[in-house]
Amino acid sequence: MKKLSRHTFRSNTLPSMAMVGPVTLWLAFFVAIPLVYVFIMSFCSIDESYNIVFKFTASNYERLFNPNYMQIYGTSILVAFLTTILCILIGYPFSFMIARTKWKHKALLYMMVIIPFWTNSLIRIYGWRTFLGTGGWLNHLLMTLNLTSEPIEFLFNKGATVLGMVYCLFPFMVLPLYTAIEKLDQNLLEASSDLGAKGHTTFRKVILPLTMSGVFSGSIMVFIPCLGYFFVSDILGGGNSDMIGNLIERQFQSGNNWPLGAALSIILILITLLLVKLYQKAGGDMDSLGV
Amino acid sequence: MISVSTEAEKKVIVEIKGVNKIYGSNHVVKDLDLTVYEGEFLTLLGSSGCGKTTTLRMVAGFEEPTSGSIRVEGEDIQNKEPFERDVNTVFQSYALFPHMTVYDNVAYGLKMKKVKKAEIKERVIHMLDLVQLGGFEKRYPSQLSGGQKQRVAIARALINRPKVLLLDEPLGALDLKLRKQMQLELKRLQRKLNITFIYVTHDQEEALTMSDRICIMNDGVLQQVGTPYEIYETPKTKFVATFIGETNLFEGSVIKKSGRKLHIAVEPGDFAVEDENENFNQGDMIAVSVRPERMLYSDTPVDGFNLIGTVKEQVYVGSVLKTIVILSNGNEIKIERLAGQELPTGGQVYLYWGNGDAKLIHTFDNVFAQAVENIVMQ
Amino acid sequence: MNKKAKKVFKKGFGIVFCSLVYIFLFLPIIVIVTGSFNATTTKPYISWKGFTLDWYVKLFDNSALLHSFGTTMAIAVITTLLATAIGTIAAIGMYKYKFKGKSVIDGLLYIPVVIPEIVLGISLLTLFSGTNIPRGMLTLILAHTTFAIPYVIFNVRARLSGYDNSIEEASMDLGANRITTLKNITLPVLAPGIAGGALLAFTLSIDDVIVSYFVNGQIKTFPLKVMESIKSGVAPDVNALSTLILLGTIILVILTQSDLLKKIRHKK
Numbered sequence: 001m002k003k004l005s006r007h008t009f010r011s012n013t014l015p016s017m018a019m020v021g022p023v024t025l026w027l028a029f030f031v032a033i034p035l036v037y038v039f040i041m042s043f044c045s046i047d048e049s050y051n052i053v054f055k056f057t058a059s060n061y062e063r064l065f066n067p068n069y070m071q072i073y074g075t076s077i078l079v080a081f082l083t084t085i086l087c088i089l090i091g092y093p094f095s096f097m098i099a100r101t102k103w104k105h106k107a108l109l110y111m112m113v114i115i116p117f118w119t120n121s122l123i124r125i126y127g128w129r130t131f132l133g134t135g136g137w138l139n140h141l142l143m144t145l146n147l148t149s150e151p152i153e154f155l156f157n158k159g160a161t162v163l164g165m166v167y168c169l170f171p172f173m174v175l176p177l178y179t180a181i182e183k184l185d186q187n188l189l190e191a192s193s194d195l196g197a198k199g200h201t202t203f204r205k206v207i208l209p210l211t212m213s214g215v216f217s218g219s220i221m222v223f224i225p226c227l228g229y230f231f232v233s234d235i236l237g238g239g240n241s242d243m244i245g246n247l248i249e250r251q252f253q254s255g256n257n258w259p260l261g262a263a264l265s266i267i268l269i270l271i272t273l274l275l276v277k278l279y280q281k282a283g284g285d286m287d288s289l290g291v
Numbered sequence: 292m293i294s295v296s297t298e299a300e301k302k303v304i305v306e307i308k309g310v311n312k313i314y315g316s317n318h319v320v321k322d323l324d325l326t327v328y329e330g331e332f333l334t335l336l337g338s339s340g341c342g343k344t345t346t347l348r349m350v351a352g353f354e355e356p357t358s359g360s361i362r363v364e365g366e367d368i369q370n371k372e373p374f375e376r377d378v379n380t381v382f383q384s385y386a387l388f389p390h391m392t393v394y395d396n397v398a399y400g401l402k403m404k405k406v407k408k409a410e411i412k413e414r415v416i417h418m419l420d421l422v423q424l425g426g427f428e429k430r431y432p433s434q435l436s437g438g439q440k441q442r443v444a445i446a447r448a449l450i451n452r453p454k455v456l457l458l459d460e461p462l463g464a465l466d467l468k469l470r471k472q473m474q475l476e477l478k479r480l481q482r483k484l485n486i487t488f489i490y491v492t493h494d495q496e497e498a499l500t501m502s503d504r505i506c507i508m509n510d511g512v513l514q515q516v517g518t519p520y521e522i523y524e525t526p527k528t529k530f531v532a533t534f535i536g537e538t539n540l541f542e543g544s545v546i547k548k549s550g551r552k553l554h555i556a557v558e559p560g561d562f563a564v565e566d567e568n569e570n571f572n573q574g575d576m577i578a579v580s581v582r583p584e585r586m587l588y589s590d591t592p593v594d595g596f597n598l599i600g601t602v603k604e605q606v607y608v609g610s611v612l613k614t615i616v617i618l619s620n621g622n623e624i625k626i627e628r629l630a631g632q633e634l635p636t637g638g639q640v641y642l643y644w645g646n647g648d649a650k651l652i653h654t655f656d657n658v659f660a661q662a663v664e665n666i667v668m669q
Numbered sequence: 670m671n672k673k674a675k676k677v678f679k680k681g682f683g684i685v686f687c688s689l690v691y692i693f694l695f696l697p698i699i700v701i702v703t704g705s706f707n708a709t710t711t712k713p714y715i716s717w718k719g720f721t722l723d724w725y726v727k728l729f730d731n732s733a734l735l736h737s738f739g740t741t742m743a744i745a746v747i748t749t750l751l752a753t754a755i756g757t758i759a760a761i762g763m764y765k766y767k768f769k770g771k772s773v774i775d776g777l778l779y780i781p782v783v784i785p786e787i788v789l790g791i792s793l794l795t796l797f798s799g800t801n802i803p804r805g806m807l808t809l810i811l812a813h814t815t816f817a818i819p820y821v822i823f824n825v826r827a828r829l830s831g832y833d834n835s836i837e838e839a840s841m842d843l844g845a846n847r848i849t850t851l852k853n854i855t856l857p858v859l860a861p862g863i864a865g866g867a868l869l870a871f872t873l874s875i876d877d878v879i880v881s882y883f884v885n886g887q888i889k890t891f892p893l894k895v896m897e898s899i900k901s902g903v904a905p906d907v908n909a910l911s912t913l914i915l916l917g918t919i920i921l922v923i924l925t926q927s928d929l930l931k932k933i934r935h936k937k
Contacts, residue, residue, distance in 0.1 A: 015766065016768050019762025023755050023756070023774065023818060027774065027778065031792075034796040035788075037795050037796060094686065094687060112695075116695060116697070117876070119697075119911050122878055122892055122896055123701060126899055127697025127700035131697070131700050224784070228786055228787035230879070231878060245785065245787050248787055265787075268784070269788060272788075286779050287826065289783060374843075374846050380842045382835045382839055386833060447843065
């Protein structure tokens with residue numbers, strides 16, 4: 001029997017190492033290790049001069065049950081939930097119409113959802129403040145029309161934060177929905193109505209189940225980032241609708257209590273994991289979260 | 292193993308010796324010995340998973356044999372990369388480069404060989420004419436039909452004037468009519484260019500139509516190599532007999548041997564046959580294969596045959612009358628004859644056949660046969 | 670109501686609804702573009718004082734702003750190159766080869782995509798401070814590349830799902846070695862996916878606020894500059910620069926996409 005030695009073409013250790021090695025190292029260094037480090041840090045404490053003391057303590061986790069914090073978690077979940085629901089309620093019919101229009105410039109309709117996002121998100125959120133503020137466009141308009149004599153304060157409440165969040169995250173709902181709806185087979189819809197199903201029955205029995213995957217991935221992509229978008233509640237909520245994101249941000253910047261911030265981040269990670277697990281259970285495809 | 296009588300004077304181009312291919316616990320090709328002669332059209336035939344495509348890919352260089360050697364024109368090509376081998380492949384999926392025009396696809400191999408531009412142009416135009424695709428130079432693969440894509444794939448491989456052209460089920464994706472037409476066209480090209488073809492297919496009709504020789508594989512083991520006539524007329528294994536064309540198999544053992552005459556007992560009866568090559572001894576396990584068109588029946592007993600059955604049904608298919616007879620053990624026997632008198636369904640018939648119409652096959656199992664062979668070889 | 674009237678009503682309703690959504694999406698853009706032509710010079714630059722193009726000129730005197738823009742572009746370009754190179758090669762490798770730990774890599778890839786950006790930001794901050802890597806350009810690039818890589822991989826992977834492996838074999842069969850095959854066949858065929866991933870990496874990088882906010886050190890990217898100026902009101906020259914960036918991106922995308930479209934048309 002002849003022994004075969006050199007043959008790199010079919011043996012795949014070398015090429016696979018060379019190709020996947022860099023990304024593996026990168027993810028290990030900049031994703032895995034930092035997260036482990038955050039986890040460890042969440043069990044540490046700080047001394048008087050804000051230095052981290054690496055000694056095991058669960059005190060950060062105890063502090064998480066502080067009633068003020070609990071209220072902020074409540075606000076976060078409420079804002080994220082309202083944002084997601086609004087995105088679905090507006091995004092679903094909207095995606096349906098632009099995905100199934102017979103207009104020849106359909107691609108333009110799709111592009112127009114994305115174009116606003118090529119402008120810096122902060123400055124667009126600030127645009128809302130300019131529009132809604134007491135000296136802003138809307139109040140100006142209302143007063144010119146004599147609908148109100150005094151400027152109305154639209155900003156600095158949970159509603160304004162939700163508006164900003166919906167605005168920032170709307171495309172993340174529309175894109176997966178658009179993809180799911182566009183894939184629907186026209187024949188299927190016709191078959192359903194051919195078999196005597198009324199419009200809403202077709203929707204409930206055929207369209208909705210087939211596009212549910214889009215609703216799920218959209219919801220994941222709206223709900224989770226919402227919890228961390230601290231600048232939206234900063235700019236529009238004005239401190240009246242602090243979210244977990246703001247809390248974490250403060251621990252790492254002005255508050256200088258990194259271990260507490262780390263523990264708060266662990267909460268966010270757990271919520272994320274829980275939702276992703278639910279999403280996978282519902283049959284969601286992880287890759288459709290990416291693009 | 293190989294019948295070399297007619298090919299003895301021909302030049303050997305590919306020689307596969309003792310080749311095994313093992314993926315993990317999966318033994319895909321087992322001790323393959325195969326010689327391919329220059330200018331012939333050799334078909335590797337077998338059902339999916341029989342190792343035929345793996346064999347082809349080992350010749351092309353996409354797979355590496357676990358053991359054994361492959362030689363092309365006497366030179367061991369084991370350590371040659373696919374791009375260093377003088378063989379070209381036509382892929383089942385065509386594998387046309389989607390971002391290149393027909394012209395660029397066909398010219399690719401010549402460009403790699405750094406052939407001069409003017410020569411490339413001349414050869415590409417000539418090649419496209421040869422496969423009847425003149426004028427399609429600027430099209431992209433997505434703008435071609437299945438048949439046209441296939442022609443481009445063939446042109447792209449042939450333009451390099453390979454020593455051997457390997458074709459992996461190239462017509463598999465085409466519809467029946469186009470497939471028949473392309474079969475003839477491929478055969479015409481092969482004759483015209485006089486290039487050795489190794490052709491992989493699972494379609495026995497295709498193999499019988501096109502090949503000079505057919506190599507039948509089953510479960511990684513080479514079953515038989517021979518001309519279509521040899522394969523059809525003298526199957527060497529039970530597998531070959533049943534795989535090629537329709538046949539009726541009687542399995543049993545030799546109970547008595549008198550001269551060339553063998554008396555064979557099968558489950559629902561017994562009969563005597565002539566063993567022309569005197570290959571069998573008393574006590575041997577045997578399978579007797581009789582093609583439907585050679586099977587005969589009579590309403591009275593026939594001397595030397597004790598095979599009684601009941602007519603299940605008779606169908607006219609054009610000029611042929613197809614009869615199915617059920618033996619007492621439930622086995623169905625197929626009979627085809629030119630239209631003649633019909634038999635009443637349920638009637639009793641006596642089966643028989645003419646001298647030389649039955650093919651005798653040893654039936655000890657393959658593993659055993661292989662073991663015996665290995666011992667003999669050493 | 671008869672059937673036809675109902676249909677017309679439905680269609681009209683649809684158009685009105687979609688238009689309202691687009692107005693919602695573009696309203697801040699209109700505010701920004703209008704703001705860039707506002708002649709006001711007093712904070713917070715909201716009340717309208719007449720039309721002017723001055724800010725587009727004055728913009729070029731604001732060296733801090735221009736510098737932040739330059740920084741953002743430099744980071745985005747390097748991030749795009751790094752993430753596209755690493756991501757493309759990884760996507761091809763993961764598609765072609767089976768190996769142990771593949772699912773682990775897959776899992777790690779999803780993390781930057783699904784976890785809130787702030788978590789990625791603070792985790793990188795702790796890493797950089799724990800390893801004493803000084804925060805600045807380098808850490809910004811490392812951080813941006815980290816969140817951009819998965820998007821490149823997903824884009825290339827989407828392209829690979831319709832990819833016929835045998836075209837590479839065909840190329841080698843026709844005499845091209847591995848490098849030539851990669852250059853002539855693999856990369857051109859995957860080009861639309863690679864370009865899409867690169868574009869995404871670029872836009873994610875220039876727009877990033879949250880991750881940059883934690884790892885920037887003394888470096889101010891354009892978004893961070895905007896963040897700083899928000900307290901005192903966004904100045905019209907910032908609006909002017911934003912308008913120019915938006916215009917630039919639209920032109921860039923039209924150019925690349927139309928080129929891509931031409932290529933895509935010939936794939937399957």
